[in-house]
Amino acid sequence: MRHVILDTSAFIQGYNLSTDEEYYTVPEVLDEIRGELGRLRYEGARSSGKLRETSPGEPWVREVEERARASGETHKLSATDKKLLALGLQLKAQGKEPTVVSDDYSVQNMASRLGFRFVSQATRGIKKVLTWTIYCPGCRRTFDSPQEDDVCPVCGTELKRKPRR
Ligand SMILES: [Zn+2]
Known part of the structure:
Protein backbone atom coordinates (compact mmCIF):
# COMPACT_ATOMS: atom_id res chain seq x y z
CA MET A 1 0.00 0.00 0.00
CA SER A 120 5.65 15.10 -10.39
CA GLN A 121 2.75 15.32 -12.80
CA ALA A 122 3.53 18.17 -15.16
CA THR A 123 7.24 18.64 -14.87
CA ARG A 124 9.93 16.04 -14.76
CA GLY A 125 11.08 15.46 -11.20
CA ILE A 126 14.38 16.89 -10.18
CA LYS A 127 17.13 14.32 -10.48
CA LYS A 128 19.05 15.19 -7.36
CA VAL A 129 18.70 17.35 -4.33
CA LEU A 130 19.70 20.92 -5.04
CA THR A 131 21.92 22.66 -2.59
CA TRP A 132 21.92 26.40 -2.46
CA THR A 133 24.64 28.95 -2.33
CA ILE A 134 23.58 31.94 -0.31
CA TYR A 135 25.16 35.12 -1.60
CA CYS A 136 25.15 38.81 -0.93
CA PRO A 137 24.21 40.96 -3.95
CA GLY A 138 25.87 43.91 -2.16
CA CYS A 139 29.40 42.78 -1.32
CA ARG A 140 29.40 39.49 -3.32
CA ARG A 141 30.32 37.31 -0.37
CA THR A 142 28.91 33.78 -0.34
CA PHE A 143 27.79 31.76 2.63
CA ASP A 144 27.39 28.01 3.15
CA SER A 145 24.59 28.34 5.66
CA PRO A 146 21.64 30.69 6.25
CA GLN A 147 22.52 33.88 8.08
CA GLU A 148 20.58 35.58 10.84
CA ASP A 149 17.45 37.33 9.46
CA ASP A 150 18.67 36.51 5.93
CA VAL A 151 20.84 39.61 5.80
CA CYS A 152 24.54 39.86 5.07
CA PRO A 153 26.47 40.03 8.37
CA VAL A 154 29.12 42.18 6.67
CA CYS A 155 27.15 44.85 4.79
CA GLY A 156 23.55 44.30 5.86
CA THR A 157 22.13 43.66 2.36
CA GLU A 158 19.29 41.15 2.05
CA LEU A 159 20.80 37.81 0.95
CA LYS A 160 19.81 35.90 -2.17
CA ARG A 161 20.44 32.31 -3.18
CA LYS A 162 21.17 30.28 -6.27
CA PRO A 163 21.47 26.52 -6.90
CA ARG A 164 24.97 25.21 -6.33
CA ARG A 165 26.38 23.13 -9.18
ZN1 LIG B 1 27.27 41.87 1.93
Missing part, protein backbone atom coordinates in the same frame (compact mmCIF):
# COMPACT_ATOMS: atom_id res chain seq x y z
CA ARG A 2 1.45 3.31 -1.05
CA HIS A 3 0.70 6.34 1.07
CA VAL A 4 0.38 9.28 -1.27
CA ILE A 5 0.24 12.92 -0.22
CA LEU A 6 -1.52 15.15 -2.74
CA ASP A 7 -0.86 18.86 -3.07
CA THR A 8 -3.06 21.49 -4.70
CA SER A 9 -1.77 20.82 -8.23
CA ALA A 10 -2.90 17.19 -8.02
CA PHE A 11 -6.52 18.35 -7.78
CA ILE A 12 -6.20 21.15 -10.30
CA GLN A 13 -4.67 18.87 -12.93
CA GLY A 14 -6.50 15.72 -11.86
CA TYR A 15 -4.78 12.71 -10.36
CA ASN A 16 -6.13 9.21 -10.95
CA LEU A 17 -6.87 7.69 -7.57
CA SER A 18 -6.07 3.99 -7.54
CA THR A 19 -7.56 1.44 -5.19
CA ASP A 20 -4.24 0.16 -3.88
CA GLU A 21 -3.06 3.51 -2.62
CA GLU A 22 -4.11 5.62 0.33
CA TYR A 23 -4.36 9.36 -0.22
CA TYR A 24 -3.75 12.16 2.20
CA THR A 25 -3.93 15.91 2.10
CA VAL A 26 -4.34 18.87 4.44
CA PRO A 27 -7.54 20.98 4.64
CA GLU A 28 -5.69 24.12 3.48
CA VAL A 29 -5.37 22.59 0.01
CA LEU A 30 -9.09 22.99 -0.66
CA ASP A 31 -8.79 26.73 0.05
CA GLU A 32 -6.10 26.99 -2.62
CA ILE A 33 -8.11 25.34 -5.39
CA ARG A 34 -9.73 28.13 -7.39
CA GLY A 35 -11.36 26.21 -10.21
CA GLU A 36 -14.67 24.41 -9.78
CA LEU A 37 -13.43 21.22 -11.43
CA GLY A 38 -10.54 20.98 -8.99
CA ARG A 39 -12.89 21.50 -6.05
CA LEU A 40 -15.21 18.80 -7.37
CA ARG A 41 -12.28 16.40 -7.66
CA TYR A 42 -11.31 17.15 -4.08
CA GLU A 43 -14.83 16.80 -2.69
CA GLY A 44 -15.39 13.61 -4.71
CA ALA A 45 -12.20 12.01 -3.42
CA ARG A 46 -12.99 13.00 0.14
CA SER A 47 -16.59 11.80 0.09
CA SER A 48 -15.58 8.48 -1.50
CA GLY A 49 -13.40 7.85 1.54
CA LYS A 50 -10.22 7.54 -0.55
CA LEU A 51 -8.85 10.88 0.50
CA ARG A 52 -8.01 11.48 4.14
CA GLU A 53 -7.94 15.11 5.10
CA THR A 54 -5.57 15.38 8.04
CA SER A 55 -3.87 18.25 9.84
CA PRO A 56 -0.37 17.34 10.98
CA GLY A 57 0.57 17.81 14.63
CA GLU A 58 2.33 21.02 15.60
CA PRO A 59 5.71 19.36 16.39
CA TRP A 60 5.91 18.06 12.80
CA VAL A 61 5.14 21.50 11.39
CA ARG A 62 7.86 22.98 13.55
CA GLU A 63 10.34 20.34 12.44
CA VAL A 64 9.64 21.10 8.76
CA GLU A 65 10.06 24.82 9.44
CA GLU A 66 13.42 24.21 11.09
CA ARG A 67 14.64 21.89 8.34
CA ALA A 68 13.44 24.29 5.63
CA ARG A 69 15.22 27.19 7.27
CA ALA A 70 18.44 25.19 7.64
CA SER A 71 18.39 24.34 3.93
CA GLY A 72 17.46 27.82 2.68
CA GLU A 73 14.04 26.69 1.38
CA THR A 74 11.85 28.46 3.87
CA HIS A 75 10.82 31.42 1.68
CA LYS A 76 9.99 29.13 -1.23
CA LEU A 77 7.53 27.03 0.73
CA SER A 78 3.99 28.19 1.49
CA ALA A 79 2.31 27.43 4.82
CA THR A 80 0.29 24.75 3.00
CA ASP A 81 3.48 23.22 1.52
CA LYS A 82 4.96 23.00 5.00
CA LYS A 83 1.83 21.33 6.35
CA LEU A 84 1.89 18.75 3.55
CA LEU A 85 5.53 17.99 4.31
CA ALA A 86 4.78 17.86 8.05
CA LEU A 87 2.04 15.35 7.29
CA GLY A 88 4.70 13.28 5.52
CA LEU A 89 6.90 13.34 8.63
CA GLN A 90 3.94 12.30 10.72
CA LEU A 91 3.11 9.38 8.41
CA LYS A 92 6.75 8.36 8.44
CA ALA A 93 6.74 8.37 12.23
CA GLN A 94 3.76 6.00 12.02
CA GLY A 95 5.89 3.57 10.00
CA LYS A 96 4.48 4.51 6.60
CA GLU A 97 6.45 5.48 3.52
CA PRO A 98 4.91 8.62 2.10
CA THR A 99 5.16 9.67 -1.52
CA VAL A 100 4.49 13.33 -2.22
CA VAL A 101 2.76 14.35 -5.46
CA SER A 102 3.79 17.91 -6.25
CA ASP A 103 4.93 19.95 -9.22
CA ASP A 104 6.64 22.46 -6.98
CA TYR A 105 10.42 22.14 -7.07
CA SER A 106 10.89 23.41 -3.54
CA VAL A 107 8.37 20.89 -2.20
CA GLN A 108 10.11 18.11 -4.16
CA ASN A 109 13.49 19.23 -2.93
CA MET A 110 12.34 19.36 0.67
CA ALA A 111 10.49 16.03 0.38
CA SER A 112 13.71 14.46 -0.78
CA ARG A 113 15.65 15.97 2.10
CA LEU A 114 13.09 14.65 4.55
CA GLY A 115 13.50 11.17 3.08
CA PHE A 116 10.22 10.83 1.13
CA ARG A 117 9.71 9.86 -2.43
CA PHE A 118 8.02 12.37 -4.67
CA VAL A 119 6.40 12.25 -8.07
Whole structure:
Protein backbone atom coordinates (compact mmCIF):
# COMPACT_ATOMS: atom_id res chain seq x y z
CA MET A 1 0.00 0.00 0.00
CA ARG A 2 1.45 3.31 -1.05
CA HIS A 3 0.70 6.34 1.07
CA VAL A 4 0.38 9.28 -1.27
CA ILE A 5 0.24 12.92 -0.22
CA LEU A 6 -1.52 15.15 -2.74
CA ASP A 7 -0.86 18.86 -3.07
CA THR A 8 -3.06 21.49 -4.70
CA SER A 9 -1.77 20.82 -8.23
CA ALA A 10 -2.90 17.19 -8.02
CA PHE A 11 -6.52 18.35 -7.78
CA ILE A 12 -6.20 21.15 -10.30
CA GLN A 13 -4.67 18.87 -12.93
CA GLY A 14 -6.50 15.72 -11.86
CA TYR A 15 -4.78 12.71 -10.36
CA ASN A 16 -6.13 9.21 -10.95
CA LEU A 17 -6.87 7.69 -7.57
CA SER A 18 -6.07 3.99 -7.54
CA THR A 19 -7.56 1.44 -5.19
CA ASP A 20 -4.24 0.16 -3.88
CA GLU A 21 -3.06 3.51 -2.62
CA GLU A 22 -4.11 5.62 0.33
CA TYR A 23 -4.36 9.36 -0.22
CA TYR A 24 -3.75 12.16 2.20
CA THR A 25 -3.93 15.91 2.10
CA VAL A 26 -4.34 18.87 4.44
CA PRO A 27 -7.54 20.98 4.64
CA GLU A 28 -5.69 24.12 3.48
CA VAL A 29 -5.37 22.59 0.01
CA LEU A 30 -9.09 22.99 -0.66
CA ASP A 31 -8.79 26.73 0.05
CA GLU A 32 -6.10 26.99 -2.62
CA ILE A 33 -8.11 25.34 -5.39
CA ARG A 34 -9.73 28.13 -7.39
CA GLY A 35 -11.36 26.21 -10.21
CA GLU A 36 -14.67 24.41 -9.78
CA LEU A 37 -13.43 21.22 -11.43
CA GLY A 38 -10.54 20.98 -8.99
CA ARG A 39 -12.89 21.50 -6.05
CA LEU A 40 -15.21 18.80 -7.37
CA ARG A 41 -12.28 16.40 -7.66
CA TYR A 42 -11.31 17.15 -4.08
CA GLU A 43 -14.83 16.80 -2.69
CA GLY A 44 -15.39 13.61 -4.71
CA ALA A 45 -12.20 12.01 -3.42
CA ARG A 46 -12.99 13.00 0.14
CA SER A 47 -16.59 11.80 0.09
CA SER A 48 -15.58 8.48 -1.50
CA GLY A 49 -13.40 7.85 1.54
CA LYS A 50 -10.22 7.54 -0.55
CA LEU A 51 -8.85 10.88 0.50
CA ARG A 52 -8.01 11.48 4.14
CA GLU A 53 -7.94 15.11 5.10
CA THR A 54 -5.57 15.38 8.04
CA SER A 55 -3.87 18.25 9.84
CA PRO A 56 -0.37 17.34 10.98
CA GLY A 57 0.57 17.81 14.63
CA GLU A 58 2.33 21.02 15.60
CA PRO A 59 5.71 19.36 16.39
CA TRP A 60 5.91 18.06 12.80
CA VAL A 61 5.14 21.50 11.39
CA ARG A 62 7.86 22.98 13.55
CA GLU A 63 10.34 20.34 12.44
CA VAL A 64 9.64 21.10 8.76
CA GLU A 65 10.06 24.82 9.44
CA GLU A 66 13.42 24.21 11.09
CA ARG A 67 14.64 21.89 8.34
CA ALA A 68 13.44 24.29 5.63
CA ARG A 69 15.22 27.19 7.27
CA ALA A 70 18.44 25.19 7.64
CA SER A 71 18.39 24.34 3.93
CA GLY A 72 17.46 27.82 2.68
CA GLU A 73 14.04 26.69 1.38
CA THR A 74 11.85 28.46 3.87
CA HIS A 75 10.82 31.42 1.68
CA LYS A 76 9.99 29.13 -1.23
CA LEU A 77 7.53 27.03 0.73
CA SER A 78 3.99 28.19 1.49
CA ALA A 79 2.31 27.43 4.82
CA THR A 80 0.29 24.75 3.00
CA ASP A 81 3.48 23.22 1.52
CA LYS A 82 4.96 23.00 5.00
CA LYS A 83 1.83 21.33 6.35
CA LEU A 84 1.89 18.75 3.55
CA LEU A 85 5.53 17.99 4.31
CA ALA A 86 4.78 17.86 8.05
CA LEU A 87 2.04 15.35 7.29
CA GLY A 88 4.70 13.28 5.52
CA LEU A 89 6.90 13.34 8.63
CA GLN A 90 3.94 12.30 10.72
CA LEU A 91 3.11 9.38 8.41
CA LYS A 92 6.75 8.36 8.44
CA ALA A 93 6.74 8.37 12.23
CA GLN A 94 3.76 6.00 12.02
CA GLY A 95 5.89 3.57 10.00
CA LYS A 96 4.48 4.51 6.60
CA GLU A 97 6.45 5.48 3.52
CA PRO A 98 4.91 8.62 2.10
CA THR A 99 5.16 9.67 -1.52
CA VAL A 100 4.49 13.33 -2.22
CA VAL A 101 2.76 14.35 -5.46
CA SER A 102 3.79 17.91 -6.25
CA ASP A 103 4.93 19.95 -9.22
CA ASP A 104 6.64 22.46 -6.98
CA TYR A 105 10.42 22.14 -7.07
CA SER A 106 10.89 23.41 -3.54
CA VAL A 107 8.37 20.89 -2.20
CA GLN A 108 10.11 18.11 -4.16
CA ASN A 109 13.49 19.23 -2.93
CA MET A 110 12.34 19.36 0.67
CA ALA A 111 10.49 16.03 0.38
CA SER A 112 13.71 14.46 -0.78
CA ARG A 113 15.65 15.97 2.10
CA LEU A 114 13.09 14.65 4.55
CA GLY A 115 13.50 11.17 3.08
CA PHE A 116 10.22 10.83 1.13
CA ARG A 117 9.71 9.86 -2.43
CA PHE A 118 8.02 12.37 -4.67
CA VAL A 119 6.40 12.25 -8.07
CA SER A 120 5.65 15.10 -10.39
CA GLN A 121 2.75 15.32 -12.80
CA ALA A 122 3.53 18.17 -15.16
CA THR A 123 7.24 18.64 -14.87
CA ARG A 124 9.93 16.04 -14.76
CA GLY A 125 11.08 15.46 -11.20
CA ILE A 126 14.38 16.89 -10.18
CA LYS A 127 17.13 14.32 -10.48
CA LYS A 128 19.05 15.19 -7.36
CA VAL A 129 18.70 17.35 -4.33
CA LEU A 130 19.70 20.92 -5.04
CA THR A 131 21.92 22.66 -2.59
CA TRP A 132 21.92 26.40 -2.46
CA THR A 133 24.64 28.95 -2.33
CA ILE A 134 23.58 31.94 -0.31
CA TYR A 135 25.16 35.12 -1.60
CA CYS A 136 25.15 38.81 -0.93
CA PRO A 137 24.21 40.96 -3.95
CA GLY A 138 25.87 43.91 -2.16
CA CYS A 139 29.40 42.78 -1.32
CA ARG A 140 29.40 39.49 -3.32
CA ARG A 141 30.32 37.31 -0.37
CA THR A 142 28.91 33.78 -0.34
CA PHE A 143 27.79 31.76 2.63
CA ASP A 144 27.39 28.01 3.15
CA SER A 145 24.59 28.34 5.66
CA PRO A 146 21.64 30.69 6.25
CA GLN A 147 22.52 33.88 8.08
CA GLU A 148 20.58 35.58 10.84
CA ASP A 149 17.45 37.33 9.46
CA ASP A 150 18.67 36.51 5.93
CA VAL A 151 20.84 39.61 5.80
CA CYS A 152 24.54 39.86 5.07
CA PRO A 153 26.47 40.03 8.37
CA VAL A 154 29.12 42.18 6.67
CA CYS A 155 27.15 44.85 4.79
CA GLY A 156 23.55 44.30 5.86
CA THR A 157 22.13 43.66 2.36
CA GLU A 158 19.29 41.15 2.05
CA LEU A 159 20.80 37.81 0.95
CA LYS A 160 19.81 35.90 -2.17
CA ARG A 161 20.44 32.31 -3.18
CA LYS A 162 21.17 30.28 -6.27
CA PRO A 163 21.47 26.52 -6.90
CA ARG A 164 24.97 25.21 -6.33
CA ARG A 165 26.38 23.13 -9.18
ZN1 LIG B 1 27.27 41.87 1.93
